[in-house]
Amino acid sequence: MTATLTPAPSAELPPPASPRGRGLAERLSPYAYVAPFFVLFGVFGLFPLAFTFYVALFDWNPIGDQVFIGTDNFTRMFSDPRFWNAAGNTVSIWALSTIPQLLLALVLAHVLNHARLRFALFFRMSVLVPYITSVAATAVVFAQLFDRDYGLLNWLLGLVGIDPVDFVQSTWGSHVLIATMVTWRWFGYTTLLYLASLQSVPRAVFEAAAIDGAGPWQRFRHITIPSLRPVIIFTVVTSTIGGLQIFTEPLLTGSGLTCGAVRQCQTLTLFLYEQGFGQFEFGYGSAIGVALFVMVVAIAAINFVLSTRIKADR
């Protein structure tokens, strides 16, 4: 009897020699587990970010002098037509790529969600192929398709008697070309996001609507779109942030860091790169980076406000 009442031999547990020390270790260990991420983020994320703000206040020659000039880089930027040109191009390419891409994805998701679709998995997987293709490969192929002298597209236009279009050298042409590449790369990804969200809508809702006499358009308009509202806002915001930072496509489309003779397709990130690593004006390049950072933060804030509103509506 007594034996059963004896507490478990203390040797089986680690001796609580210093309960305070043990408590401290226990309280600290979670931080140790998450530390690697925050250390890496600090070294490769936060420090470069803070340093960019610092460099933006200098006339910074990487192999020469670094002179503190206060906000001169920003004053120069706001009166620099090349900056506004790049900002305009970025917005134009963003609009030309995001709007068709989201509409296309919406329609595709609706079709792929259809109950009687055969080989659904095959179709759902194939829309993702452009997304996993490297940007460089996409750019090379599209540049050849849109080429003025030897391009397939101009050959087709020639068959119907239209003069060859110089896509790269014209402003709207280069924007269309780049927007096409962006759309091509991202529509599959967006489609899958919409599809995932659509699949959480009970099929019964669609069927009930069909029985009540709703046609395909009415079902799309009154069921698909409202049920996708949160994810639509999410994709608009993410593609806007992505669109602000578009770089590889314009770099590989035009000639050099200006993306053409009159900077017709130079985006903000490409302008940043040209100033920073083409002209080696690190200070000015950093100032452009800061401006870009402010824009992205502003859009992220809009996203936050919108998504909290949606939650509040429910």
Next chain:
Amino acid sequence: MKLRLPLLCTATALALLTACTPGTGGGGGGDGKSFEFWSFSAINQKLTVDAYQAKHPDVQIKLTEVGSSTETAQSLTTALAGGKVPDLVLIQGDNLPQFVDQPQNFVDLRTLGADDIKGDYLDWVWKQSVAKDGEVLGVPTDVGGMAVAYRTDLFAAAGLPTDREAVSALWPTWDAFIETGKRYKQATGKAFTDNAATSVFYQAVNQVSEKYYSADRKLVYSTNPQVKAAFDLGIKAATSGITAGQSSFESAWSAGMGQGAYAAVSAPSWMLNSIRSTAPDTKGKWDIARIPGGSGNWGGSYLAIPKGAKNPQAAWNYIKEMQSPAGQLEHFTRVGALPSTPSVYKDPKLTDGKDPFFTDAPTGKIYTDSLLGLKPFYIGPDSAAIGQEFLDAITNVEQGGGNPATAWDDAVSNIKTAIGE
């Protein structure tokens, strides 16, 4: 499973740290004889390096072909800022001024004996690598004499002469060159030359006595009548319909060269290598004529030793041997780069050198002739940026529907923005 994630992260962090630790300078071993050499790609530098190593079996050269001349200069800037530099680096003439402006980054070659070999080189070429207090930063490896490469088969089809003397006589001036282009266009309906910006403007603007800077190093690009004249020639060519509108080194330009989309292309000496590799099937269909205006220089490169080099003496030994007049002459026979040492210009190896790709044209003689009577001008730190804006303005008129009447003013205002004047 919960334990593994942090472990994995730590491992990744360690791997990253290791990757970030600078290596120990590869080829530059501790024996003081070996060194690391950064050069451009596609100029066959390896042939020369191999020749040196064959003569000096104890020397190890770690050659890195960084990329184009511009990319090499960009990598060098980054390397100088970061502190991990090669022992020897090739810098193209257009990129040189930005480094000459910051001489503290390089070994002053006078400390290694540059004054002793100074007399071997063309004086005006040597001067371009001399910094403000007389520091010598680089030794010139070659110069870019100028000429025009043309397709004999296409000229014959257009009823133009094909003999190189007769062709040279067609265009004593750039205006005559443009007129010849119009004749060609009328006869064939095809473009005469690749583009106005590089084939006309960039050649003509290198034939001046004063370019974007005056001799006392002041900016004069917007007021210099010689620059304006060259620009007007470029605009004239761009609007005359004789160009194919294909910018140099773009993919359509390469394709066009193979397909005979244009019959003539301005060819500084280093361009010959480019034609050979871009359109190998056109071998024997080319020949080389004199440049309109007779003389000029575009390009040419320099070898420099960064300040942080581990083995500057080994690098200097290489420069001294391979860039001597005899070394450069040998280099010419290997890859066709034009020597910067005038003492070999009369050497039979150079004057008798014939190029089978270009119908046995005596390239050595044609290009050295183009250097005679040359008027050297000062190239400044913003020369490359200024030249690029002028090029872009002409390309815009030729290909982008830009207004030729306002092109000059637009270019000048773009340059003011670009160089912050």
